Amino acid sequence: GAGVSQSPSNKVTEKGKDVELRCDPISGHTALYWYRQSLGQGLEFLIYFQGNSAPDKSGLPSDRFSAERTGGSVSTLTIQRTQQEDSAVYLCASSLEFFRQGNTGELFFGEGSRLTVL
Amino acid sequence: AQSVSQHNHHVILSEAASLELGCNYSYGGTVNLFWYVQYPGQHLQLLLKYFSGDPLVKGIKGFEAEFIKSKFSFNLRKPSVQWSDTAEYFCAVTSFSGGYNKLIFGAGTRLAVHP
Numbered sequence: 001g002a003g004v005s006q007s008p009s010n011k012v013t014e015k016g017k018d019v020e021l022r023c024d025p026i027s028g029h030t031a032l033y034w035y036r037q038s039l040g041q042g043l044e045f046l047i048y049f050q051g052n053s054a055p056d057k058s059g060l061p062s063d064r065f066s067a068e069r070t071g072g073s074v075s076t077l078t079i080q081r082t083q084q085e086d087s088a089v090y091l092c093a094s095s096l097e098f099f100r101q102g103n104t105g106e107l108f109f110g111e112g113s114r115l116t117v118l
Numbered sequence: 119a120q121s122v123s124q125h126n127h128h129v130i131l132s133e134a135a136s137l138e139l140g141c142n143y144s145y146g147g148t149v150n151l152f153w154y155v156q157y158p159g160q161h162l163q164l165l166l167k168y169f170s171g172d173p174l175v176k177g178i179k180g181f182e183a184e185f186i187k188s189k190f191s192f193n194l195r196k197p198s199v200q201w202s203d204t205a206e207y208f209c210a211v212t213s214f215s216g217g218y219n220k221l222i223f224g225a226g227t228r229l230a231v232h233p
Contacts, residue, residue, distance in 0.1 A: 004161075033220070042124075042225035043208065056220065091162070107221060109154075109162040 002026075004110035006092050012116045013082055021077045021113045025094030032075050033107060034067060037089040046090075049075060082117045089114045120145045122211050124224035131199050132232050139194040139227050141183075141209030150212040151192040152221065153183055157205045165207070168192065179203070204231045 005024040013019050025032050034046040045059040049069045060066070064082075069075040079086055093107040125140035143149065153165040166177025173185040183194045192209060209224040 035223075042122075043210075043223035045220055045222065048220055093162075106152075106164050106167065111161040 004092055004094050004108055006090075006110035006113050008113055009111065010114045010116075012118065014118050015084060016081055018078065018080045019082055019115060021079075021090050021115070023075045023077070023092030023094075023110060025073065025075070025092070026096075026108055027073075029094035029096055029108070030072065031095035032069060033093045033095070034075070034077050035091040035093065036061075037091055037112065038087075043091065046077070079115075082115075084117045087115055087117045120211065120222050122209050122222055122224035124207075124209050124227050126227050127225065128228045128230070130230045130232065133201055134198045135231075137194070137196040137199045137203070137229070139207055139209075139229070141192045141194065141224060142190050143192065143209075143211040143222075144190065145211060151183075151185060152210040153177065153181070153192075153194050154208045154210060154223075155205050156208070156226075162208070165194070199229075199231050201231050201233050203229060205229060 004026055007022045011019055030051055032049040035043040036046055037043050047054055047060055047067050048056040051072045052069050064080045067075060067077045077090060089112040091109055091112045093109045095107050121144045123142045131137060150169045152167045154162045155165045156162045165181055166175050166183055168175045168185045174182060176182045181194060181196050183192055185192050206226045206228050208226045210221045212221060
């Protein structure tokens with residue numbers, strides 16, 4: 001596609017429910033990132049994919065959070081048993097190539113999925 | 119752990135005023151540095167980046183940033199702001215770990231430019 005596409009753009013859910021957030025990266029981008037943006041907190045790194053594998057899951061806040069990527073393309077971030085502190089904007093970004101030292105590897109961001117947990 | 123500090127959370131300026139947003143990072147090795155901008159209702163987009171060479175980097179819309187290695191800083195500047203520069207600005211630095219890079223972002227600075 002022309003840009004990184006995320007869905008849903010807005011999600012309101014009740015505490016305790018599970019949610020799935022989807023990211024469709026730019027075609028051909030092998031690297032995919034999930035970040036979380038909370039008010040006044042900047043962007044918090046969650047997880048990184050290279051192809052279908054996730055070499056870095058260190059940013060996932062708890063075991064309620066998981067993510068997968070299939071076919072080297074679409075990624076899904078799942079939050080189980082949502083809590084109010086999970087309310088945030090979840091941003092997905094993709095990059096053209098493996099973002100290694102020496103390559104600048106610009107990240108292209110989607111518009112985010114705003115999650116509100118009541 | 120690598121971190122990025124942005125000194126001002128909110129900045130209010132009048133049009134034509136000069137802008138400087140501070141950014142400091144903590145990392146002793148080779149770094150790639152970025153400024154991203156998020157206009158109201160839009161997605162994050164790259165403003166400018168530094169990875170090597172001339173420490174004074176020019177970006178889009180008249181923005182520039184200077185990498186000062188001795189101060190671990192990468193401040194963003196613009197000589198004369200416009201109302202359309204109202205946005206949130208994020209400084210970011212690469213963290214090289216486990217054989218790949220990831221971007222570490224600062225908390226952001228909200229800029230409001232009044233006509």
